Amino acid sequence: MREYVPVYYPRFRCTASACRHTCCAGWEIDIDGETAALYASVPGPFGEELRRSMALANGEARFLMTGNGRCPFLDDTGLCRIYTRLGEEALCQICRDHPRYRNVFSSWVEEGLGMCCEEAARVILTETEKARLIPREGTAGPRPKGRREKAFLAFRDRVLAVLWDRAIPLEARLSSLEAAGLCPFVGPAAAWRERLLCLEALEKDWRGLLEERLGAERPLPGGWDLPLEQAAVYFVTRHLPGALEDGAFQARCGLVVLLSRLLCALLAGEDRPSLERLTDLCRRLSTEIEYSDENVPALLEALGGEEG
Numbered sequence: 001m002r003e004y005v006p007v008y009y010p011r012f013r014c015t016a017s018a019c020r021h022t023c024c025a026g027w028e029i030d031i032d033g034e035t036a037a038l039y040a041s042v043p044g045p046f047g048e049e050l051r052r053s054m055a056l057a058n059g060e061a062r063f064l065m066t067g068n069g070r071c072p073f074l075d076d077t078g079l080c081r082i083y084t085r086l087g088e089e090a091l092c093q094i095c096r097d098h099p100r101y102r103n104v105f106s107s108w109v110e111e112g113l114g115m116c117c118e119e120a121a122r123v124i125l126t127e128t129e130k131a132r133l134i135p136r137e138g139t140a141g142p143r144p145k146g147r148r149e150k151a152f153l154a155f156r157d158r159v160l161a162v163l164w165d166r167a168i169p170l171e172a173r174l175s176s177l178e179a180a181g182l183c184p185f186v187g188p189a190a191a192w193r194e195r196l197l198c199l200e201a202l203e204k205d206w207r208g209l210l211e212e213r214l215g216a217e218r219p220l221p222g223g224w225d226l227p228l229e230q231a232a233v234y235f236v237t238r239h240l241p242g243a244l245e246d247g248a249f250q251a252r253c254g255l256v257v258l259l260s261r262l263l264c265a266l267l268a269g270e271d272r273p274s275l276e277r278l279t280d281l282c283r284r285l286s287t288e289i290e291y292s293d294e295n296v297p298a299l300l301e302a303l304g305g306e307e308g
């Protein structure tokens, strides 16, 4: 099947022990059935440890995280002991894939990098080309599309054409999406403060950050349009394809506008905005909103989702 990835995709490499916010801590790690069966067959003391470190609930296996929320196989240097002892093939599916996400169409797949990973966020934000999807090396074949997929691609092309109009400031591009009826009127991020504060929060100081940055929005100094465009286009490639399932084309485009403005407001509140700070804000926004099973649907509903 033909596969597409964003232009920046080949630059991504997991930074492993150099990562400051490892994905091996802070949330549940499910173990797929095939990998659980493999772990059941590993001999010796390491196999015993694997089996002791798994919990089974309703037929689903997951790692028993340590008291401070880390994977029990994450060593003190930030390396995975399953990887170092048994090799990459022994990682469970979620660990092999992360931070990649996939959108599956009828005859092709689009794969991207999730911004909850700090290195993925850095790679995305530092791209200078328009972040087009390009065919992945080694995959080929025709890409027949149904009527709905053609309508989806046409809609996405219109959204991307607006976001890639580098002749005008990014905020004007976001406003153009509203003016063109490609999304509902979203308004400033500050107008969403109360709703955002009601969402599920993972890190305890996330709500405090929202309260502070959305309380009195500051203007964003110039010079940030390029990385913020890359973030907005990432939101498009990540969230728009869901419209093929739920029909919420405009609401999903509204989500792109909302998340982009939220990111601008968070960055504007920095005393010294920097690429490093923006990268961290992307990581946090993505972790809190994109990777929550509850928060994206809640925002889509607020944006008038379920358009059928």
Ligand code: SF4
Pocket: 013, 014, 015, 016, 019, 020, 021, 022, 023, 024, 098, 099, 116, 117, 118, 119, 120
């Ligand atoms: S968050 Fe990203 S860079 Fe860090 S360990 Fe996970 S995949 Fe690697």
